[in-house]
Amino acid sequence: MGIVVQFGAGNVGRGHIGHIFSKAGYKVIFADIDDQIISLLKEKGYYTVRLIGETIREERVEDFEIYHIDRDRDKLIEYISQADIISTAVGPNVYLSLAPIIAEGLRIHRPVPTNVIACENFYRSTERLKEEISNYLSPIPELIGFPNVEIGRIVPPSERGSLTVNVEDYDEFLIEKDKFVGPLINIKGLEFVDNFDLFWKRKIYTVNMGHAILGYLGYLKGYVNVADAIQDDWIRGVLVGALQEARNLLVKLGLDLLYIDGYLDILLKRFSNKNLGDTVFRVARDPIRKLGPEDRLVRPALECEENSLPFENLATGIAGALLFDYKEDKSALELQEKIKKEGLDGVLKDICKISPESPLARKIKEQYINLEKIKNR
Structure with a gap:
């Protein structure tokens, strides 16, 4: 052929x-x-x-x-x-x-x-x-x-x-x-x-973003497999909330609901597939790249902020990424060193390109403090 x-x-x-x-x-x-x-x-x-x-x-x-x-x-x-x-x-x-x-x-x-x-x-x-x-x-x-x-x-x-x-x-x-x-x-x-851009955003703002939230929050709570992390009521609640925030944004940007709602329903089932054996370490790896201003967590959060849409759950996902310190992930260790040297404001500004004084940054820092309590249990 x-x-x-x-x-x-x-x-x-x-x-x-x-x-x-x-x-x-x-x-x-x-x-x-x-x-x-x-x-x-x-x-x-x-x-x-x-x-x-x-x-x-x-x-x-x-x-x-x-x-x-x-x-x-x-x-x-x-x-x-x-x-x-x-x-x-x-x-x-x-x-x-x-x-x-x-x-x-x-x-x-x-x-x-x-x-x-x-x-x-x-x-x-x-x-x-x-x-x-x-x-x-x-x-x-x-x-x-x-x-x-x-x-x-x-x-x-x-x-x-x-x-x-x-x-x-x-x-x-x-x-x-x-x-x-x-x-x-x-x-x-x-x-x-x-309208390729809208379909690209659908994937990055839902599949990749959802994986990141399951990875970072699942790691915080001690889960190994993605399919186990999504069964946690709190993690699932943040995930569903973040997907709803992404859905609102995609609709605002012009994607027809026909291409969103059924897609998200299927996505939750895909994340729950125990047979895949997918790990939180895989979907969370390389947090510096995944915290970039054009990537899965920060980009939709920034666009929500720009469009006066809710972003609380996306901010929780970003805070979780900032706490990712898996010792076998070189990027995670580098991120933690940057936070020690530059503080959260420095990392938000340099890596995420988020203004430290913005409403989004304030919410991320608030959630970071809340998530630290989970991490230290």
């Missing part, structure tokens, strides 16, 4: 992107730097996707090849030049480094439409990749599209080096319709949307 070059053969790359396109008949070409997983996948010639819902089922993926990004550069450039889709899922701190090899393949691409998508978990990541590629390929041919994407399947960690990838049995893969070049592709689990 076509070729997909997928940079990153990790949990998202194999468990979501590779899985969806392979099922649709595409030949998937993985590119990675992990010698262990490259050798294993080459030797076995297949991997298993374990789809975890109320029940668990498995699907086997076989029609793929895998190459090393550096050692097999020429082979990958050849595949990029023929690809229908070029995708990345390697992490927000790494993916822009792929611009030179992608540009090299696009430079010799056959004169047919192709699309580059960055499946990285932050705002308009494909646009940023396009900007980086333009440093190596300018002008970029009009037959190459760069639609932003949003993926919503929960992918908890799998054992490193395992042939089996654990994923949530839920499809959410949205593509920015007006930036896609060529005929729209019809694949189960893939949806083209107008």
